[in-house]
Amino acid sequence: MEFALTQEQRQIREMVADFVDEEVVPRAAEIDETDEFPWDLIDQMAELGLMGMPVAEEYGGAGLDYHAYPEALVEVSRGSGGLGTIVAAHISLACNMVAEFGDERQKETYLTPMAEGREIGAFALSEPGAGSDVPAMETTADPVGGAGSGDPDAYVIDGGKLWISNGSVADTVVVFARTDPGAGGKGVSSFVVRPEEDDGFVVEGTEHKLGDKGCPTAELRFDSMEVPGDRRLGEEGAGFVQALKTLNGGRITIAARSVGIAQAALDDALAHAQDREQFDRPISEFQAIQHKLADMDTEIRAARYLMHAAADRKMRGEPYVKEAAQAKLFASEIAREVCNEAIQIHGGYGYTRDFDVERYYRDAKLSEIYEGTSEVLRNTIADQLLE
DSSP: OOOOOOHHHHHHHHHHHHHIIIIIHHHHHHHHHHOOOOHHHHHHHHHTTOTTTTSOGGGTSOOOOTTHHHHHHHHHHHHOHHHHHHHHIIIIIIIHHHHHHOOHHHIIIIIHHHHTTSSOEEEEOOBTTBSSOGGGOOOEEEEOTTTTOSOTTOEEEEEEEEEEETTTTOSEEEEEEESSTTSGGGGEEEEEEOTTTSTTEEEEEEOOOSSOTTSOEEEEEEEEEEEOGGGEESSTTOHHHHHHHHHHHHHHHHHHHHHHHHHHHHHHHHHHHHHOEETTEEGGGSHHHHHHHHHHHHHHHHHHHHHHHHHHHHHTTOOOHHHHHHHHHHHHHHHHHHHHHHHHHHGGGGGSTTSTHHHHHHHHHHTTTTTSOHHHHHHHHHHHHHO
16 A cells, blocks of 8 residues: 655645754754753744644644644654654643543633643553553542532542653643442543642652653652542543543554654664775675665655554544554564664764664663553454454
C-alpha cells in the first residue's frame, strides 16, 4: 500500500519541520542537560496550533486527520524525544479522553484550553502494582452520597499513580480509579481532576530517567481528594474500556515518536559517514557502513508505513488494535536499533555527549516500555491473530 500525503498534509509537515529546525533542534541538548519543562517551546507550538492537532476546531483544535498529526509528531520527536512525549501525552491521551468521552460542558470547559495550548494535560492510569495489569489498580473513588459535601454526586479519590508524563505540570489530569472494587475491569471509572482546585492532589516527586528529558514523569498521590460528580467522564464503570481505546490510538503516536528519533539518528549518521575519513577516504565509501545506512533507512520506511496503515484504519472506522500494536512494536524496536547503529557509525564519538546520537539512543528506549511494553504488544497481536 502507498500512503501518499496530500498537499495540505505535506505543508503541515513542512511547517512543523521548519519550526523544529529553527527552535527545537538548537535547544534539544540544553533540555536534555537541564531536564526542565520547555514552557517557551510549548507557548510557540500553541501559537502555531500544534497543541490540539487532531482536536475539532470548535474546541480549539486544528482538526488534523491521523495522517497529518502523526507526521507532525514525527518532526517534533526528530527534534526532541522529550518534547515528543509531552505532546503525545497531552494530545493523544488527555485531550483525546475528554474529546471522546466527555459531554459538551466538559469539552468546552476542559478540552478547549488544552487544545489551544493554554493548559497542559496528563493521563494518570499506571500504579506501582498496576502497569500493564490495569484492573489491579488500588486507587479508589467512593461516592460521597451527600455526607459533608455540597455536591451529593461527588466522589472521594484515594490512592496514587506512578510514571505519569506531564503529571507535575498539568492543569488537567484524567485519573482512573475503582468505583466498584469487586467488579474487575468493569469497576474502573475516569475523572477529570484539576490539581490547583482539588484539595488532596499531591505531587510526590518526579523520576530521574535515562532519557526523555524535559518531560516530567511524576508520582502522584490523592489524599481524600473530593471531585465533583460532573467531572466523571462517561458512565460509571466505563473507565477500563475508555483507557484501552485511548491507548490504542496513542500507540500510533508513539510509533511516530519512534520514527522521528530514528530519522534524527539516520540523518546524523549519514552526515558523519560522509565527513569522517579513515584510510584516506570517507567512511561512507566502505561497504560495511553503506549496508548499515541502507538497513536503517529501510527499517524507518517500514515503520512509517505501519504507522500510516494503523492510522488509515482508524480514520476509516475499522478495527485497528492489531495494526496499532504492530506499528508501535516495530517502530519502537527499530528506533533503538537504528540509534545503536548510528552510535556504531560514529565510533568513539558516538559514545560521548559531544554528539547527539547517544541522546537519541536514550530517548528511543522509552518507546519500548510506555503505552504497552513490547511484550504486552506481542500478546495483543497474538490474541488478535488467534481470535
